[in-house]
Amino acid sequence: MNQPGLRERKKRKTRLALIDAALDLFAAQGYEATTVDQIAAAVDVSPRTFFRYFATKEDVALSSPVDGQEVMLRELAARPAEEPPFVALGHAMRAVVTALQEGDLTETARFLKTRELVESTPALFAGSIRRMMENERRLIAEIARRESTSPDDLLPHFAVSLFTAVARVGFESCHPRSPQDLPAFGERLEQILALAERSLRPGWDRPRSGADAARPGG
Amino acid sequence: MNQPGLRERKKRKTRLALIDAALDLFAAQGYEATTVDQIAAAVDVSPRTFFRYFATKEDVALSSPVDGQEVMLRELAARPAEEPPFVALGHAMRAVVTALQEGDLTETARFLKTRELVESTPALFAGSIRRMMENERRLIAEIARRESTSPDDLLPHFAVSLFTAVARVGFESCHPRSPQDLPAFGERLEQILALAERSLRPGWDRPRSGADAARPGG
DNA sequence: GTAATTTATGTCAGCCGCTGACAGATGACA
DNA sequence: TGTCATCTGTCAGCGGCTGACATAAATTAC
Numbered sequence: 001m002n003q004p005g006l007r008e009r010k011k012r013k014t015r016l017a018l019i020d021a022a023l024d025l026f027a028a029q030g031y032e033a034t035t036v037d038q039i040a041a042a043v044d045v046s047p048r049t050f051f052r053y054f055a056t057k058e059d060v061a062l063s064s065p066v067d068g069q070e071v072m073l074r075e076l077a078a079r080p081a082e083e084p085p086f087v088a089l090g091h092a093m094r095a096v097v098t099a100l101q102e103g104d105l106t107e108t109a110r111f112l113k114t115r116e117l118v119e120s121t122p123a124l125f126a127g128s129i130r131r132m133m134e135n136e137r138r139l140i141a142e143i144a145r146r147e148s149t150s151p152d153d154l155l156p157h158f159a160v161s162l163f164t165a166v167a168r169v170g171f172e173s174c175h176p177r178s179p180q181d182l183p184a185f186g187e188r189l190e191q192i193l194a195l196a197e198r199s200l201r202p203g204w205d206r207p208r209s210g211a212d213a214a215r216p217g218g
Numbered sequence: 219m220n221q222p223g224l225r226e227r228k229k230r231k232t233r234l235a236l237i238d239a240a241l242d243l244f245a246a247q248g249y250e251a252t253t254v255d256q257i258a259a260a261v262d263v264s265p266r267t268f269f270r271y272f273a274t275k276e277d278v279a280l281s282s283p284v285d286g287q288e289v290m291l292r293e294l295a296a297r298p299a300e301e302p303p304f305v306a307l308g309h310a311m312r313a314v315v316t317a318l319q320e321g322d323l324t325e326t327a328r329f330l331k332t333r334e335l336v337e338s339t340p341a342l343f344a345g346s347i348r349r350m351m352e353n354e355r356r357l358i359a360e361i362a363r364r365e366s367t368s369p370d371d372l373l374p375h376f377a378v379s380l381f382t383a384v385a386r387v388g389f390e391s392c393h394p395r396s397p398q399d400l401p402a403f404g405e406r407l408e409q410i411l412a413l414a415e416r417s418l419r420p421g422w423d424r425p426r427s428g429a430d431a432a433r434p435g436g
Numbered sequence: 437g438t439a440a441t442t443t444a445t446g447t448c449a450g451c452c453g454c455t456g457a458c459a460g461a462t463g464a465c466a
Numbered sequence: 467t468g469t470c471a472t473c474t475g476t477c478a479g480c481g482g483c484t485g486a487c488a489t490a491a492a493t494t495a496c
Contacts, residue, residue: 005492005493006491006492006493007443007444007491007492007493010444010492011444035480035481035482036481036482036483037481045445045446046445046446046447047446047482047483048445048446048447048448048483048484049444049445049446051482051483051484052444052445055483056482056483057481057482057483122348125348125351126344126345126347126348127344129344129347129348129351130340130343130344130347133343133347152391154387154391154409154410154413155413157387157390157391158383158384158387158410158413158414158417161383161384161386161387162380162383164383165376165379165380165382165383166376166379168379169372169375169376169379172375173370173372173375191372192372192376195372195373195376196376198419198422199376199418199419199422199423200417200418200419200422201416201417201418201419204416204417204418205417223463223464224462224463224464225462225463225464225472225473228462228463228473229473253451253452253453254452254453254454255452263474263475264474264475264476265453265454265475266454266455266474266475266476266477267473267474267475269453269454269455270473270474273454274453274454275452275453275454
C-alpha cells in the first residue's frame, strides 16, 4: 500500500475543506463580500495558512476548472494522429463532459458551483478567462506537435482559437446548474460543433503548402 | 466657441497626465512594482484624487484600448446593411487600424505602450480580455440588429466569437511597438482574415431557416 | 523509543489597493 | 462680490497579501 503519509493526507484534507468552505461562503454571501479570514475561520485555520495553500483568493475559487483543463489536454494527447485538429479537440472536450457526468459527484458539484460563481462575478470571470488562455498555449503546442508544424504557424493558433470560441459560446448559451443538466449541456455543445463544422470548409484545419507561417514578435 | 470651462479643461489635463505618468512608470519599473502613490506623486496629486479619476489601478493602464473599442463599435454601426456580419466586422477593424495610423500621434503612442504592457503583465492581460468580452456583447447585439435576429441566436454569437478569435491571433502573432509597425500589423490582420475566409464556407454568417435559435439560461 | 531533522502552522507587523467622511480650496454663475 | 456647486486633500480604516520568527507536529535516524 503505497499510501501517502499522514502529513500528506492532512494537507489534502484541509485543502479540500478550504475549497468547499470557500465555495459555500461565496454562494451564500458573494465572492467579494467573503473575506479570507472567514474562509480560514470556517476551517479552523489561521488566515496565514490559507495563503500557504492558495496564492490568492481567486485561486481557491477557480481550483476546480483547472483540473478539467488538465483532463482536456490529456485526452487531446491521446487522440489518434489521423484526426484533424478540430475533430480531435471536439473529442477531447466530449471526454471532459463525460468525465464530468460519470466522475466523482462531489467533484462535479464543485465544478458546477464554480461555473455559477464565475458567471455572476466579473472579477472571477476575468481570472477564468486568463487561465483558459494560458491553457490555450498548451493546446496550440499540442496541435502543432500533432500536425508537425511550428507553434508559430498561424493554423494551430486559428484552430485552437476557433475551438475556444465554440466552447465559450457553449457556456454562454447553456448554464448547467446540477448534474442533471449535463446531458443537455452536452447536446448544446454538439449543436454548436455542428454549426461550426457546417460553416467551415472540409480540410480547413490541415496545413497546406506552408504558406501561413509566421515568426513570433514580427 | 463652445469651449469647455476651465474646470473641465483642468480635469481633462490631470486625467491625461495621470495616464501618461502611469504608463511611463509601468514601462520603467513594471506594473505591479508601481504604486498608486507613485503615480499620484508624479502628477502632484493626492492618492485619493487618483481614485476619483480611475476606479482601479488597472483602469489607468487600460484606458486607451477602451477608446479603440468604441471606435470599432461606431464603425460597425456605420457599415452598410448588405454586408454580411463577418465582412462588416472586418471592415470595422480595418477602420480602427487606420484611425490608429492617421490619428493623433500621442494617442497612438499611448495605445502601443499599453499593448506592450498588457503583453508582459498577466494581470493586465486578463483585464484586457475581460473588457474585450464585455464589448463582445455589444458587438453581438449590433450584429443581431443588422441581421434582424435575436441576440440569443447562436449565429451572431458564433460570428463575433470567431471574429475576436481572429483579432486575438493577430495580436498574438504580431506585436507592433511603434507607429511604423502599424502597416505590417495591418497586413498581418489581412492575412488572418484571408485565412479565415478561406476556411469558411461562403454565406456561413448569414442566418438560415431559423434552426439554430437558442434560449438564454437553457 | 527517543533524539534529531524536516515541515506545517500560528502570530505579528506591515505594505498596498481601495473607500467613506469631513473640511478646505477653487472654478461657475448671478 | 458673494453664493453655490464641485474638486481636492487629509485622515482613518478594511481587506488582500507577504516576510520573519517561533512553535508544534510528523518523519527519519539511531
